[in-house]
Amino acid sequence: MPDNFAGRLLEWYDQHGRHDLPWHHNRNAYRVWVSEIMLQQTQVTTVIPYFNAFMRRFPDARALAEAPEDDVLSHWSGLGYYARARNLQKAAKTVMAEFGGEFPQDQDKLESLTGIGRSTAAAILTQAFGKRAAILDGNVKRVLARYHAVPGWPGQTSVLNRLWEYAEQHTPHDRVRDYTQAIMDLGAMVCTRTRPQCDSCPLQADCTAYARGEATLYPGSKPKKAKPEKTTWMVILEDSQGRIMLERRPPSGIWGGLWSLPELDPAFGADELQDACERKLGIACETPQLISGFRHTFSHYHLHIQPARLRVHGSHVVADSDNLRWLHRDEALTLGLPAPIRTLLTDAEQAALL
């Protein structure tokens, strides 16, 4: 490139970049990989404690591959995107079985691992192995969309392809590891979504969007769609010993594989819950006590959660099974729970309802 994009970025990085993050120490493919997956969905400051706890419990691919899935999910609880945690473990098993416990140093082989795509594979290649590869995460998309004034939403294939072309063009042959960290840091620290610090930017002189005074117009925003409203009953079934019943959700879909409260069709009226529990779960209960409902928003719909507490007759308790467990609240809170369910159980404690 004639404009020395990488050179200016590296010069900035040497002075202002982040050089001391936990995954920069004992750097290896496993640590880079886990940090990249966590960083896909969460900011650095939030990731750090999760990353450190995860590394203590699962120090390498073998430990992760051999761990019970519940253990992995509980270390992910609160981060969201639980499918990524399951993919992480699945890939760790593949690394053990197919690659003898060593991460391959090859873009295609890395991409064959579940949960690793083009950008994550490139991050591992550059950060762990010092090989040349172009990344394109959210930060890099923003930097490039502004620098080249690329119009449109990056979720659209044509826009994404243009950004990948620029990403490839700018990636240097030397110091590629530092360059990759540098462009991610610039996006996170200077070329931010709102209020970018253009006056501190090493790329200002050649940034097309800046020249037009339109930095924040890039990248283009996602076309918006109305979110439907859904409703569900969530029942807190409590037995004579004060234990509550948790149900493991199906492996895919919302909160896949997490432990949650049993749900009942919102078509049931409050006066029909007792009967519904008896028929659907085979559990005889006393009359329900309604707890104030709340709304949880997902990326594509709103869910109104109406909790109800039902005491169970001691003699009719169903046994634990693979997907059903009676647990005291403290035990329940150690499992992988969806954030709103964790809040509900915690708040219910504060309100002395349980």
Next chain:
DNA sequence: AAACCGGGGTG
């Protein structure tokens, strides 16, 4: 309330 986000899955 809306934006954000890399990759899996599906049509």
Next chain:
DNA sequence: CACCCAGGTTT
């Protein structure tokens, strides 16, 4: 290939 989906945090 093009689109939809996931879920908690930040703005």
